[in-house]
Amino acid sequence: MPRLRDIARAGGLPFAALASAVANPVAARDDVTHKVCSPDERICFSLTTVDEIPTYSVTRDGQPVIAPSRLGFMLRGDGKFEHSTALGDATFAEADRKWEQPWGENRLMREHYREMRVPIVELIGGKRRIDLIARVFDTGVGFRFAFPDQERLKDVRIDEELTEFNIAGEAEAWWITAGEWNRYEYLYNHTPANQVGTAHTPITFRRKDGLHIAIHEAALVDYAAFWLQRIDGQRFRTRLSNSSEPSKVRRTAPFDTPWRTIIIADDAPGLYAAADITLNLNEPNKLGDVSWVRPLKYIGIWWAMHLDQWSWNSGPKHGATTAHAMQYIDFAAKHGFDAVLIEGWNVGWDGNWIGDHGRNFQFAKAYPDFDMDKVAAYAKAKGVAIMGHHETAGNSGLYAEQLDAAMDYYARYGVPSVKTGYVADAGGVLHKDAAGNEIWDWHDGQWQSRHHLEVVLAAAKRHISINAHEPIKDTGLRRTYPNWVSREGARGMEYQAWGDPPNPPEHETNLAFTRMLAGPMDFTPGIVSLTGKGGRAVPSTLARQLANYVVIYSPVQMAADLPENYAKHLDAFEFIKRVPADWERTRVLAGAIGDYAVFARQRRGGQDWYVGGVTDEQARELTLDFGFLPAGKSYRAKIWRDGPGGGIGGDRFAMTVEEKTVTATTKLPIRMEAGGGFAIALTPGR
Ligand code: NOJ
Ligand code: CA
DSSP states (O other): OOHHHHHHHHHHTTTTHHSSSOOSSOOSSSOEEEEEEOTOOOOEEEEETTTTTTEEEEETTTTTEEEEEEEEEEETTTEEOOSSEOOOOEEEEEEEEEOOSEEEEEEEEEEEEEEEEEEEEETTTTOOOOEEEEETTTTTTEEEEEEEBBBBBSSEEEEOOOOEEOOOEEEEEEOOOOOSSSTTTOOOEEEGGGGEEEEOOSEEEEETTTOEEEEEEEESSSOOOEEEEEEEEEEEEEEEOOOOOSSSEEESSSSSSOOEEEEEEEHHHHHHHTHHHHHHTOOOOOOSTTTTOOEEEEEEETTTHHTSSSSSSSSSSSOOOOOHHHHHHHHEEEEEOEEEOOOOTTTTOTTTTTTTTTTTOOOOOOTTOOHHHHHHHHHOOEEEEEEEHHHHTTHHHHHHHHHHHHHHHHHHHTTOOOEEESSSSOOOOOOOOOOOOOOEEESSHHHHHHHHHHHHHHHHHOEEEEEEEOOOOOEEEEESTTTTTOOOOOOOTTHHHHHHHHTHHHHHHHHHTTTGGTTOOOOOOOOTTBBBGOOOOOOHOOOOOOOHHSOOOOOOOEESSHHHHHHOOOOHHHHHHHHHSSSEEEEEEETOOOOOOOEEETTTTTTOEEEEEEEOSEEEEEEEEEETTTOOEEEEEEEEEEEOOOSSSSSTOOOEEEEEEEOTTEEEEEEOTTTTTTEEEEEEEE
16 A cells, blocks of 8 residues: 555655564664654654654644644653653554444544554663554544553553643633532633643634644543643643542553544534544444434423422422422423433432432432332323433442442333433542442542443443433543433533523533533523523523524433423424434534534434524624535525524513525525524425
8 A cells, every 4th residue: 555655654664564563572763753644644643752752743734733742651650651762663554434323413424544553662671661553534633552461561550641732833722620629510711722721621722823623532441531731831731630549540451541632623613523533533332232222302300400499309399209290291291302301309319418428319219209100100101201310429339339229220110311410529429448438539530430331331231321410521432332322511501590600602602612522411401481590590592592402412402491481482492392312414504612603413314404503792693504405405494593682681582483495505694692593493395
């Protein structure tokens, strides 16, 4: 293959090196650069040593994206792995496969990359060896470290990973703080890149020349999540989340780290599409037939608790009563929702469940005023499912002890999907050691990364899907475990009930090009009452509440408001009932981080399309280009948009609903008021 020969030449290697298997010990050289480029040759990843320290860089069209950046590890009891290193021979591979998502934003996926594997070996001391594996796609790079089995590195204890990202070219960044008490639920900071502190990923950078770069990770399995910590200027490095153990990660070689990803695009819409490298870097489905994983639209005994009208705990305000559940089931059946989420039905909420770290939760025992047999039979008769709930208050140890019983219980009632929850401050994940001592861990540390997979696998055995709140960040594991359908991991709608401050209008325009690059979010849209706790105003227009169903993707999509509020806003409710939760394909039509976002998605297996647009606190007029529709076909467009005098400074409920005929050549001007948006349903016909 001449192309590979060229790559090898560029790396200064004899072509024969391509064929030779990686040997150990390897003949290492400190004067080589190994390089691998994307299938379209535009993005290249190079690895070399500078002063005998492994150093990589990334270019696009020959221009630096990641300037030379060091690699290394702090290994407990064994010193740093970084100095006095050299590179062995590189081996190359290429893949171009198509695969299908069982559910998702796009049904068809293409996994097309070139791969390079290079051993990094120490020239002195123990001559330890760690391999770097890089995969370069047309839209970015993923690289990981493989720890081969070897005498000097068996019981691997990683105190810190020293992977640097030296962002080339002056840039601004959108990011949330990492390592602080509230896990991932922060408002986005927008700062110059050289003023970022310690950030979660995905973090998105925009350079002066417009290039968009997002840094994230893929396939976070049995390892600590990394935070991106700024060192100086625009130089960052991985800082692994904390552990109760002396080292942040402990593994036995051989093993691979998660992939570190650099997603590259010309603009914000392109970045969303480019982020599919996260899924592509994960392993294929390991669960076999997953036809039982069903996208769902659901309502829930939920918002009333966030408004403080009902309670999770028992007593006069108890939300999860048999009677309430049956009313909600009636409502779901009448309006075509698949499921009803019921929170607060199980024993353990009384007293201070957060302060008590969930020590009283019983996951298979109902409060006396909730009759699960009756509710489940009623739901079944009405063709509605119950969506389960397991709030742990971060006590994943207690949950793990009860896991089989908890899942068996729901399986008995045909529950297809369980929302889990880990409400606790960062560092408040509780479990016990073998001697029964309480141990505290982090929501995104190695312990919790294992815990989540244990839950997902226990659920999969019973054909149950998992939607985790207060989760570990999404790194694309839904490809491997398709029952891990959604998660929270950012400020969701609940902040409009009680958040101080609530989410400002720019929040979703930030999410679309940061958090949503990671994967689905159970944002729980659709608060048509535009009213939070104590009657406070939600800073949104009514039309925008509809737009979020298209902008913020989740295969479990909630209609979050109270049934009585939907009855008062039937116009808006019509869209919420119509919009699907599973898609054939997605097109990001327009957007700028923090300003606005417009998404178009086609129903999975259908011909109808849905468009949603949201703006920040600025009113905007856009021209919608329907070029995403198939040519020569007419569509009936039903449009829900901000009405005259609307916007968060005006009448938030002002909404114009109108119908038009459009084709692929239609250009339609559309106005979004401040804090507003629009939604469109397109069906073939005139
Ligand atoms: C936080 C979750 O995000 C929310 O949806 C849930 O209602 C509460 N925890 C209680 O579990
Ligand atoms: Ca939450």
